[in-house]
Amino acid sequence: SFQIHFRILNAFQQVIAAMETQLSNGPTCNNTSNGPSTISNNCSSPVESGSMEDSKTNLIVNYLPQNMTQEELKSLFGSIGEIESCKLVRDKITGQSLGYGFVNYVDPKDAEKAINTLNGLRLQTKTIKVSYARPSSASIRDANLYVSGLPKTMTQKELEQLFSQYGRIITSRILVDQVTGVSRGVGFIRFDRRIEAEEAIKGLNGQKPPGATEPITVKFANNPSQKTSQALLSQLYQSPNRRYPGPLAQQAQRFRLDNLLNMAYGVKSRFSPMAIDGVTSLAGINIPGHAGTGWCIFVYNLAPDADESILWQMFGPFGAVTNVKVIRDFNTNKCKGFGFVTMTNYDEAAMAIASLNGYRLGDRVLQVSFKTNKTHKA
């Protein structure tokens, strides 16, 4: 296990080295790659205008993939240098990642190296942004504005020009139709400080931008983590338990980081569908009928008292789990010995199967496989 870990780390170091070479001409930045429905400037020059009092070791990392864990964040940034502390910011109630975190290095040079190396790194559908964190203070919080009623022709640059008279803009974004790419007339402006945002509301709310026929609405943006109680309950029920202890979770974590890096650099995954022995033909495998269905996994030899939580705990560490079900006897309500788990991503499902098939749960040895269409095999 140590050898496997070392091999992955070693591979990662090589990838980082290759990436540094690649980035020596300046990091590439795809402004639309942080989600198909937005235009954003989220990777604009992170190294800028730091005052002498600002920390040179503490970084804020934005636009992290939703399913990235704190441990993966630490693994990724720990490859640059020694980390003093690392924190993934989570919703206080649901524990869900809020998509950003902090990494504090011991050595300022490592922090700088992390910015140069990892800013703009693509992980899954996200392009992460790595920049110096400013000292936390009330004056920089709640500085995000929601703007609606924008002319459909207004560009992100024009939006920034309109708002820049009120202060330093950290990010701007115009939401666009996913299919046509046409502006939906709404967007966000994040200022450096709250007072700048307040002044922009006073100056621009209800005003017509140059050349526009309709006035725009400018107000403070809702906090995305503040959802309805129903949404929170739903998330609580849906969220897999990430604290399943033991070697399985560690194996899952190594795989997940490996997988993130494979996706980031376009490296062909060792776990890609074509590489899975025995199921290459896909014969007998339940192929998702439509997008979003995911991969259905059959779990056999569960104990009579097994419940859904054990499936969340076992499969959650391997990646995105969308559904679990324990099959019960109608009369006794006891588990009939099997259940199903649906996972979004093939690679994560394949790794979960490879790791959990033959796993001893209590006094039972589990059989875990992709769900087949056959009734049963002897």
Next chain:
DNA sequence: TATAATT
């Protein structure tokens, strides 16, 4: 007319 940016 709603994105996961200050622990």
